Structure formats: structure tokens, C-alpha cells
Amino acid sequence: VAGVLVLAESLLAFNVGDSRVFEVDPEGGLRQVSVDDSPPLPPGRRTTSVVTQTLGGSRAPSPVVPHLAAFPTAGADRYLVCSDGLTDPVPEDVIGSVLRTADDGRAAFELWKAAIEAGGPDNITLALVRIGDDDTVVPG
Template sequence: MIADGMGGHEDGQIASRIVIETIAGSIESVRDEADVTTMIENAHRKLFEAMYSGQGRPGMGSTIVGVVFFDYEALVFNVGDSRAYELRRGQLLQLSRDDTLGVDRGRRGGHALTQSLGGTATPQPVSPHIRRFRLDDHVGVLLCSDGLTDMVQGNRIGTLLAEHATNPAEHLATAANDAGGKDNITVVVIGPKATAAA
């Protein structure tokens, strides 16, 4: 999973750490979509508890994207604009759904989040996007923050993944930095050769 914090550098780090720690504490027990929803809602609640107790500031928040693997299936989940993609026979298919206003992401315009964990002064309902998909041979998963997708187009991401079987996450992060690297870039490629870069 990837949590991309918001609210300034320090508060964003606190928010993303709380989200990761909370979800990591319960993800092993996830069996279905209802468990994922409960897990996400719990992380959302923990963020506000932290705000009210003086950790971070009101309004700090985080996106989340992750995947839970079973024997022949997986559940991908997200809130915010961090993304999950399925890599199947050279094709890149977005599994997550963006919670954003404005379709022109990245260098040409930007976007505003319509949903996040935390991110507001008072608690708002959160509705995670959850998708179940079948695991077949040679299917991989790409998780990334918007620091990648705002800087590198989807077709270019697919090309880089096809060209670089070794350390694909590092190549993607490098491409985003070479394009301007305007935000934190986190990339995880899960597959036969799992890698991560930040």
C-alpha cells in the first residue's frame, strides 16, 4: 500500500504514518470488501483522533491505495488520487478510481481531491473504492502516488514497464523526476520481480 500525506511536509508525514500503521494492523484479517471498508474507516477515524489529541494539525490527511492478495484473486482499494494499475500482457489497466475535480492532472492544470482520509477540520464520510480482480499468470500490480501519474502519461508508464524488467519502479520514479518531479513520487511494482522506489 501507499499513503500520500497532505497538509504540509511534517503533518503529511504524520498523517500517512498513522494511515499505514492503522491499516497494517488489520490488513492480515481482510477477507472481503466489507473488511476493507471497515479498515479504511478505522484509519480515517484514527486520523481525527490524532488531530484532536494534538498530533499534527486539523485538516492534515492522506490518500491511500493498496491491494490484498488471496490465492487466485485480489482486492484493490483506494481513497484519493493515488492509483493502482493491473499489468497484463503488456497492457496497463487502471483499477483504482480518482477522487478528483478537474480532469487535467499534472503540469497542465492540477486537480483538487474530492475525498481523502482526514483532510478536513471535521470528520466527513469516506467511501473507499474497492475492486476485486482475478490473478492469472504474469499479472502484476503497479501502485503509485500522483507524483508519478501527474508527470508521466499512462502509455509512457506502460512502455517503461515493458522495457525495464529489472527495477521497473526506479525507472518510473526517474522518469517522473526527469519530467519535473513536482511532488513526492512513490512507486511499487508487485509481480515476479517486485520493487519499490520513493
């Protein structure tokens, strides 16, 4: 689970598990502002997520501690909120390239399409959030 809350002069990013929040720079570069709860694994190997464990996916209870981070908004910020269904099969440089070359609506579609074309091994959820003159959320 990941998301953002846009306030008058700041943005609150939150997550639990391996869904992520990225700040997108104007050139399409990504800076992860969320914290992964799942350890990195070799390609093709998966683990049960902390969220699944909490919902009954393991025998022992597992506490959930959300990660929270606040950032001042600078007037023209852009954030990508996504599940690992995007970030596992699609490399960050490809995500950045799409964000650099496509407007928000087209970028959301192209990122979803890239994850599907890479095999779509998990749910693919994403939203682009642009803060500026026209605050917009583009779901994917």
C-alpha cells in the first residue's frame, strides 16, 4: 500500500510493504521517497509481503508499521505512486524515460503497457500526481 496526501504547502508520502512512492525530477529521473519492507530477492523469486502476512498469510501475527515522510512542495512537483507490479518487471531507467517523454495521461498508459508487455507478474497499480498550477492525479 502506498499513497500521498497533498496539503497546502507540503506532501505526505506513506507506504507499507513494497509499493513505492517516487519523486520525479523534470528530466524523468526517479528518487524513491518510500521505504521497502520486503528484502530484495533474485529475479523470479518472490516472498509473502508484510501486508499479506498481516491479513492472514502467515501463521504468526506480523505488526504493520507504516512509513511516513513529509516534503515541502516547490510549485511544480511530480510523484509516481505504484505497486511492485510496475517496478518489478520494468526497470527504473525505462520508467524514467517514459515519464520524460510522455505527458501524464499518456505516461500512465505507457507504464501500464510496459508492465503488461514484461509479463505482468503482479497487480499493476499506478498514479501520477502533479503539484503546481493544475493539481492533477492521473490514475493508471
